[in-house]
Amino acid sequence: xxxxxxxxxxxxxxxxxxxxxxxxxxxxxxxxxxxxxxxxxxxxxxxxxxxxxxxxxxxxxxxxxxxxxxxxxxxxxxxxxxxxxxxxxxxxxxxxxxxxxxxxxxxxxxxxxxxxxxxxxxxxxxxxxxxxxxxxxxxxxxxxxxxxxxxxxxxxxxxxxxxxxxxxxxxxxxxxxxxxxxxxxxxxxxxxxxxxxxxxxxxxxxxxxxxxxxxxxxxxxxxxxxxxxxxxxxxxxxxxxxxxxxxxxxxxxxxxxxxxxxxxxxxxxxxxxxxxxxxxxxxxxxxxxxxxxxxxxxxxxxxxxxxxxxxxxxxxxxxxxxxxxxxxxxxxxxxxxxxxxxxxxxxxxxxxxxxxxxxxxxxxxxxxxxxxxxxxxxxxxxxxxxxxxxxxxxxxxxxxxxxxxxxxx
Numbered sequence: 001x002x003x004x005x006x007x008x009x010x011x012x013x014x015x016x017x018x019x020x021x022x023x024x025x026x027x028x029x030x031x032x033x034x035x036x037x038x039x040x041x042x043x044x045x046x047x048x049x050x051x052x053x054x055x056x057x058x059x060x061x062x063x064x065x066x067x068x069x070x071x072x073x074x075x076x077x078x079x080x081x082x083x084x085x086x087x088x089x090x091x092x093x094x095x096x097x098x099x100x101x102x103x104x105x106x107x108x109x110x111x112x113x114x115x116x117x118x119x120x121x122x123x124x125x126x127x128x129x130x131x132x133x134x135x136x137x138x139x140x141x142x143x144x145x146x147x148x149x150x151x152x153x154x155x156x157x158x159x160x161x162x163x164x165x166x167x168x169x170x171x172x173x174x175x176x177x178x179x180x181x182x183x184x185x186x187x188x189x190x191x192x193x194x195x196x197x198x199x200x201x202x203x204x205x206x207x208x209x210x211x212x213x214x215x216x217x218x219x220x221x222x223x224x225x226x227x228x229x230x231x232x233x234x235x236x237x238x239x240x241x242x243x244x245x246x247x248x249x250x251x252x253x254x255x256x257x258x259x260x261x262x263x264x265x266x267x268x269x270x271x272x273x274x275x276x277x278x279x280x281x282x283x284x285x286x287x288x289x290x291x292x293x294x295x296x297x298x299x300x301x302x303x304x305x306x307x308x309x310x311x312x313x314x315x316x317x318x319x320x321x322x323x324x325x326x327x328x329x330x331x332x333x334x335x336x337x338x339x340x341x342x343x344x345x346x347x348x349x350x351x352x353x354x355x356x357x358x359x360x361x362x363x364x365x366x367x368x369x370x371x372x373x374x375x376x377x378x379x380x381x382x383x384x385x386x387x388x389x390x391x392x393x394x395x396x397x398x399x400x401x402x403x404x405x406x407x408x409x
Contacts, residue, residue: 006324030099030235032320038077038169042097044085046181046355046398047152049260050103053357057226057319057396063101063204067121067227069252073243084180084228084354084400086154087304087409089113094232094274094340100228101242101292103155103200110228117240120236122254122269125157128204129196130189133216143217145170145174147195150177153407156223157198180400180408181355202261202298222269303339304409306401310378319396333365334383337401341409345374345386348404351382360389361397 032037041228043063045051059080068402071078082089088100092114106116127144141164143362151157152312158178165171177194179185182203197204200223204215229237247253254265264354312334316322325331339345352367363386374380389395400408 005120006144017295028235029230029233030239032076033236033268035100036076038079039071039074040079040081040096040098042081042083042087042088042091042100042102045080045082046085047103047203048064049202049262051101053396055357056355057394062121062256063262065256066247066253067101069247069256070243072386073246074239077220082398084154084242084408085152086180086407088154089228090303090305090341092228093303096307096340098236098304101224103223104345105223106227107156108225109159113152113231115231115233115237117228117229117237118244119224119271120244121225121257122198123202123223123225123269125198125221125223126201126204126215127196127198127219128186128189128195128207128213128215129216131212133195133214141165141168141170144196146175147171147403148175148193149178150179150182150188150194150197151295152182152199153178153180156201158332159196171175178406180402181398183207184355186213202263205262224271294323300344301354303341304343304401304403304407305339307338307407308337309338314382319394322394327390327392328386331386332383333386334381335399336379336381337377338379339374342376343403344376345369345370345380346404349374350402351384351399352402353402354400354408356395356397358395360391361395363387363389363395363397365397365399 004006023405024138026035042219043059043060045053045061047061049061050063051059054060058094061081067078067080081091083097085102087314088097088102088104089110091097104110110116112282144165149165151162158176159178161171166173166176171177177185179189182199184199185194185197189197194404196216201215201218206216229240244253245381248271254268254334257263258265264409314323314325314331314333336349347369349365350369351370353362356362365384366384368382368384370380379396384399402408
């Protein structure tokens with residue numbers, strides 16, 4: 001099993017036609033989704049109770065259930081593709097997801113990159129910290145001054161920390177800790193590595209129930225959650241809004257909030273009334289879809305993307321049939337992936353362990369740097385040296401790509 005070797009990554013010659021520097025304008029998304037009968041939703045499944053994996057290794061949560069209900073109203077199946085939160089918009093730009101839903105706050109800055117559905121839920125921000133710490137009533141810039149503040153990468157909380165803390169000289173940049181998995185940030189609070197974690201109320205409440213942390217302060221501002229949709233895909237946006245309107249009228253969203261968020265209907269903040277729009281037109285039979293741009297091009301540079309190709313060893317069949325490894329045995333787990341983005345990977349790109357169903361799911365796995373360069377469209381093999389935990393059980397670990405700036409995708 002090559003147990004004494006360092007983790008390795010082997011470049012494979014391109015097997016696909018290299019992609020261009022900019023994604024090609026695809027056909028009308030809603031027409032394509034209707035023809036295929038499938039809508040692919042990008043999620044970042046590390047944010048219970050909105051989206052996470054349950055004890056049976058299945059995706060579940062408020063957003064997951066809501067998206068399935070939307071699919072039923074639209075007459076299509078919904079497939080989910082799990083990404084780092086930072087990589088959700090890039091995944092849509094690269095055609096790896098039709099929409100994105102993951103407690104995504106609607107902001108003007110994000111509207112420059114994507115369109116949004118109507119708001120489906122309103123939450124608020126909180127500061128989560130040790131249950132032994134005291135903080136003022138609200139997580140303002142002043143009372144967070146000098147603390148070690150953790151946020152999930154790509155969130156509105158990271159943007160706020162930069163604009164209101166770092167840029168104002170209230171927090172040194174070294175005190176802002178950006179995580180690709182917010183659960184790991186919460187776990188670092190009792191370890192004394194983090195003072196506060198900025199996040200949404202409902203996930204914070206879920207972490208409080210696990211013990212060791214407490215909600216120290218609640219923000220008076222609200223976060224308006226909406227589904228992100230590629231820029232210019234008005235027919236898809238209207239179809240989703242019509243489905244959301246039906247679900248609101250049927251009170252199903254209230255029921256899902258009770259089930260997943262432990263929020264009674266009386267405590268749900270009313271969402272704003274949607275702007276009336278004409279009904280979604282139905283395409284004429286055999287009429288070719290109109291080519292439209294799915295998203296605005298990135299403001300600068302290229303887009304990072306990675307797509308799984310195959311498990312070359314110890315295939316778990318998407319956790320439906322995990323392979324059996326004797327306790328304490330060393331083994332090599334190998335994946336083949338494809339550079340689905342427009343950036344060329346180099347040695348600054350790393351595949352690393354991110355999180356798992358239990359801490360032991362890391363199995364000693366260390367980050368693996370890319371050797372050489374991997375052009376867009378090329379495939380690449382990663383080999384990780386792991387050691388099976390000594391305690392028998394089912395272990396699920398998630399590994400993510402990170403670029404040279406430490407951004408996961």
